[in-house]
Amino acid sequence: AWEATSNVVNCAALLLLIVAAVVFLGADGIVRILATGFDAEIWDEMATLTRVVIFSIVFSVLAVILGSLHNIYRQQQYPAFGRFVNAVVILASIYYLGRQYGMIGYALGMLVGSIATFLIQAWLLWQQRGRYRLILRPRAKEVRELLAVAFPLFIGLTGTRIDVILDQNFASWLAEGSLTVLVAAIMLAGVATDLVITVSSTVLLPHFSGLVAEKRFDEVRKRLLQSLGGYLLLLVPVSAFLIVAAGPIVEVVFLHGRFTEHKAALLVQLLPIVAIASPVYAMGQVLAQAHISGGDTKTPMYIGFWRLGFKLVVTLSLILPLGIVALAAA
Numbered sequence: 001a002w003e004a005t006s007n008v009v010n011c012a013a014l015l016l017l018i019v020a021a022v023v024f025l026g027a028d029g030i031v032r033i034l035a036t037g038f039d040a041e042i043w044d045e046m047a048t049l050t051r052v053v054i055f056s057i058v059f060s061v062l063a064v065i066l067g068s069l070h071n072i073y074r075q076q077q078y079p080a081f082g083r084f085v086n087a088v089v090i091l092a093s094i095y096y097l098g099r100q101y102g103m104i105g106y107a108l109g110m111l112v113g114s115i116a117t118f119l120i121q122a123w124l125l126w127q128q129r130g131r132y133r134l135i136l137r138p139r140a141k142e143v144r145e146l147l148a149v150a151f152p153l154f155i156g157l158t159g160t161r162i163d164v165i166l167d168q169n170f171a172s173w174l175a176e177g178s179l180t181v182l183v184a185a186i187m188l189a190g191v192a193t194d195l196v197i198t199v200s201s202t203v204l205l206p207h208f209s210g211l212v213a214e215k216r217f218d219e220v221r222k223r224l225l226q227s228l229g230g231y232l233l234l235l236v237p238v239s240a241f242l243i244v245a246a247g248p249i250v251e252v253v254f255l256h257g258r259f260t261e262h263k264a265a266l267l268v269q270l271l272p273i274v275a276i277a278s279p280v281y282a283m284g285q286v287l288a289q290a291h292i293s294g295g296d297t298k299t300p301m302y303i304g305f306w307r308l309g310f311k312l313v314v315t316l317s318l319i320l321p322l323g324i325v326a327l328a329a330a
Contacts, residue, residue: 002131004142005069011138012065016058023054034165037172052107056114063114066121071206082117089113149297162308167327170319177263178324184254185270185328189242189278196231196282204286208293224290228283235279242275266324273328
């Protein structure tokens with residue numbers, strides 16, 4: 001098992017490095033494609049930030065892969081501690097490097113945080129040093145089997161990233177600050193949602209997979225319903241609070257520095273819309289874990305395409321009369 005795992009980890013590392021190198025070299029052209037409405041000065045700044053941040057993707061994804069291996073060994077404390085360290089490093093970078101270097105300081109914080117998280121997860125490789133192998137066989141059976149299962153899932157889950165690309169493109173043509181307000185609304189509404197998604201992917205996926213492997217399908221259904229009910233009890237009150245208290249929340253969290261009164265008023269409009277969507281989106285992610293645990297990665301892919309197409313239709317229909325509100329509604 002560890003020989004196959006070693007090969008998969010090594011092949012993933014090589015693929016990530018190749019992708020990072022391509023993005024690093026082509027950053028100038030990529031940012032112009034992904035955010036068409038900005039000017040040359042902003043494009044240049046985005047390209048610089050991209051070249052710093054892209055290598056954090058390498059370490060972050062490898063940390064997730066190693067974190068999944070920790071979960072198999074029921075060592076969830078390492079992934080949890082890694083996320084905590086990552087957050088602390090980013091906050092420290094914002095406070096210290098951000099003051100001196102601006103956005104580049106934030107980007108450097110993301111890079112350093114991802115490296116720290118990876119090093120914490122890499123403890124498993126040290127624990128298993130007697131089994132881990134420095135091998136690289138991209139045509140091996142385990143890699144082909146993994147790609148066959150993962151490719152549809154990759155396409156489906158990429159929909160969330162395509163969301164970001166579409167939002168960036170549409171928002172970049174609207175009034176200055178529109179994209180900032182949209183991201184702020186999504187971030188606030190995602191506080192509880194991200195917790196649910198993280199817990200479900202960390203705990204539920206291996207748990208469901210074990211039950212499916214033992215063909216205990218009645219138990220899967222029971223645990224799934226319990227999980228959905230428990231998460232709804234958490235998320236519905238949080239979403240209701242965000243809707244009712246949108247004004248005070250925005251004032252406390254964002255109304256500082258260069259975040260103007262106009263942006264704050266617009267954010268108060270967007271936050272209730274996005275907050276309504278958060279519980280539903282989180283439940284969808286939990287259900288996706290149940291599909292994946294049974295080896296069904298095509299259903300999440302199909303759902304992702306339908307959702308993306310529907311969102312695009314809504315955006316194109318409402319963007320002219322409603323502006324940034326249309327993106328939140330979509």
